[in-house]
Amino acid sequence: MDTFPRGAFGLDGKIAVVTGAGSGIGRAVAQALAAEGAVVALLDRDADRVHETASLIGAAGGEARAFLCDVSDPDQVRTTAAAVKDSLGSAGILVNNAGRILPGAMADLRIEDWNAVLAVNLTGFFLCAQAFGAEMRRNRRGSIINMASIASTYPTPYSGAYSVSKAGLAMLSRQLAVEWGPEGVRSNAVCPGMIMTELSRSMYARPGVAEARSATIPARRIGQPEDVAEAVLFLASDRAAYINGAEIAVDGGFPRNLLGLVPRAGYEPPQGNPA
Numbered sequence: 001m002d003t004f005p006r007g008a009f010g011l012d013g014k015i016a017v018v019t020g021a022g023s024g025i026g027r028a029v030a031q032a033l034a035a036e037g038a039v040v041a042l043l044d045r046d047a048d049r050v051h052e053t054a055s056l057i058g059a060a061g062g063e064a065r066a067f068l069c070d071v072s073d074p075d076q077v078r079t080t081a082a083a084v085k086d087s088l089g090s091a092g093i094l095v096n097n098a099g100r101i102l103p104g105a106m107a108d109l110r111i112e113d114w115n116a117v118l119a120v121n122l123t124g125f126f127l128c129a130q131a132f133g134a135e136m137r138r139n140r141r142g143s144i145i146n147m148a149s150i151a152s153t154y155p156t157p158y159s160g161a162y163s164v165s166k167a168g169l170a171m172l173s174r175q176l177a178v179e180w181g182p183e184g185v186r187s188n189a190v191c192p193g194m195i196m197t198e199l200s201r202s203m204y205a206r207p208g209v210a211e212a213r214s215a216t217i218p219a220r221r222i223g224q225p226e227d228v229a230e231a232v233l234f235l236a237s238d239r240a241a242y243i244n245g246a247e248i249a250v251d252g253g254f255p256r257n258l259l260g261l262v263p264r265a266g267y268e269p270p271q272g273n274p275a
Helices: 024-035 047-059 074-088 111-139 162-183 209-214 225-236
Strands: 015-019 039-044 063-068 093-096 142-147 185-192 247-250
Touching (some): 024 093, 024 225
Parallel strands (some): 015 039, 039 063
């Protein structure tokens, strides 16, 4: 896909923190920030993957450092925030991205699975916002980008606490925007949908799944992590200086296509129309 030339977002030399940077959307976001000249702190609880991300960024000429951190652990988050400040400087950008999903029906969902998802997808975002946001508030400048999902608005059945956690995250993002906006800190959410990641790749490997899903999306393709990264770059930059408390969907228009998925006699696309 086409990308902007380096420097287009004015992030050169900025310190950025990305959680869940070991793979998928987190890795793509970290690479995009580094390509724009930001110095990136990579947080993940998977040592091999987060160091691999750091190596990829370094090989491409960027600057990044890996930190092992379980965002659901308050002590680890506080310790890591201090380590990032000591080694890299004050972070002005936080991309809250680490996430977890455990499938299950509400009727018999185990409380352990419910708590495990909320601990990462909601509490972990709160802990990181507190820890890294404190320095932003002191500096009266910063941008927090929270990785939500279209599932924050549209329930994903049989996915346990996932949709609930993302809905809670959307509200957390808005509340941070209201409370910290007067202190110079912006908080926005990005809501991906239909993105091909390592977690979903096996699903798309089944014959016909990718084609069937693409047909429901007005953009007529499955999104890539890089699509999400471009939205993050914008929100991290001063180009989005007056955007606070917003939720930006990166989903190819999928949720807007509800009536387009319902058969309606006499309203079919004209013959030859690629739609």
